[in-house]
Amino acid sequence: MTIVCPRCDSENIVKKGFSKNTDPIKQVHLCKDCNRRFTVGKHHYHDRYKVKALNMYTSGMTLDEIGKQFGKRYRKRISRTTLHRWIKTHSHLSPMMKNRKTFRKSSPIVTREMVHRGLIYRYSYHRLKIEYLKRPYPELAEYLTGIEDRPEYQEGERCSQLSVITDVEQKPRDSFACSMARFAVNEAEENRDRHEAVENFMLINDTATIAKEVPVYFWEKRRGSITGHIDLLQHRYGKIHILDYKPEAKKGDASGQLLLYARGLSFRTGVPLENMECGWFDERDHISFSPAETRWRFL
Numbered sequence: 164m165t166i167v168c169p170r171c172d173s174e175n176i177v178k179k180g181f182s183k184n185t186d187p188i189k190q191v192h193l194c195k196d197c198n199r200r201f202t203v204g205k206h207h208y209h210d211r212y213k214v215k216a217l218n219m220y221t222s223g224m225t226l227d228e229i230g231k232q233f234g235k236r237y238r239k240r241i242s243r244t245t246l247h248r249w250i251k252t253h254s255h256l257s258p259m260m261k262n263r264k265t266f267r268k269s270s271p272i273v274t275r276e277m278v279h280r281g282l283i284y285r286y287s288y289h290r291l292k293i294e295y296l297k298r299p300y301p302e303l304a305e306y307l308t309g310i311e312d313r314p315e316y317q318e319g320e321r322c323s324q325l326s327v328i329t330d331v332e333q334k335p336r337d338s339f340a341c342s343m344a345r346f347a348v349n350e351a352e353e354n355r356d357r358h359e360a361v362e363n364f365m366l367i368n369d370t371a372t373i374a375k376e377v378p379v380y381f382w383e384k385r386r387g388s389i390t391g392h393i394d395l396l397q398h399r400y401g402k403i404h405i406l407d408y409k410p411e412a413k414k415g416d417a418s419g420q421l422l423l424y425a426r427g428l429s430f431r432t433g434v435p436l437e438n439m440e441c442g443w444f445d446e447r448d449h450i451s452f453s454p455a456e457t458r459w460r461f462l
Contacts, residue, residue: 168194210349223266257368288374319388326462327419335448345446371397379427407443417443425454
């Protein structure tokens with residue numbers, strides 16, 4: 164029997180000792196492509212199904228409904244016991260799970276699809292989190308719920324394409340966003356799908372993440388019209404956090420791009436830069452900075 168990695172489907176597998184926490188003791192395998200360690204049992208499911216199950220459960224579906232969805236969509240017969248074990252094991256990654264009964268009648272996520280410069284952007288926000296945002300940041304809540312496709316989002320230069328020099332000192336750290344990304348990327352069948360998998364997972368399961376792929380535009384006297392899409396928008400400890408998922412985060416510098424996002428969002432909503440925090444992250448590292456305290460210039 165050919166053994167394949169449950170994360171990336173690679174067959175580049177080697178033996179790596181034995182498990183200590185299973186009865187009976189099992190052979191541990193290591194994927195040399197993605198460094199995933201795993202054991203092989205009678206029923207071994209790809210980790211992507213665990214991510215999907217947690218997303219469905221937190222969104223209000225019952226275990227029986229999730230089982231039916233797996234059978235219909237993926238032709239997988241997964242027992243109620245197995246689904247319950249997955250959800251219990253990974254429940255620490257879903258603080259929103261406590262609110263799941265609120266979403267039994269309708270999806271908590273509102274999505275509007277936009278095509279900008281030939282690329283599809285699925286702007287989405289979480290209904291319940293928007294309600295919590297209305298009191299401290301009414302202008303921002305109104306902006307997020309009122310976003311419709313408009314030509315300004317396609318005009319001018321892109322935040323991600325402009326060269327901006329900042330004085331941000333990078334101090335990578337681990338964070339809850341990294342933990343969520345480590346789990347969420349398992350849903351991606353290809354590397355290009357990792358971005359959307361992380362965004363969707365955090366929007367559904369994280370209490371702080373309000374919206375994803377948020378379009379912004381503003382006028383900058385030195386460069387004219389500037390536009391962009393914010394990967395993830397959060398409300399944490401009274402501040403608005405602008406996050407970007409960047410694989411190999413420690414090797415790059417997204418501070419200039421994020422600074423422009425913050426200025427654009429502030430311009431559109433009136434939220435002062437002092438009330439914002441910016442950051443970029445991957446599965447291992449999270450780098451953050453204050454846009455109000457950052458010195459910057461166009462290159």
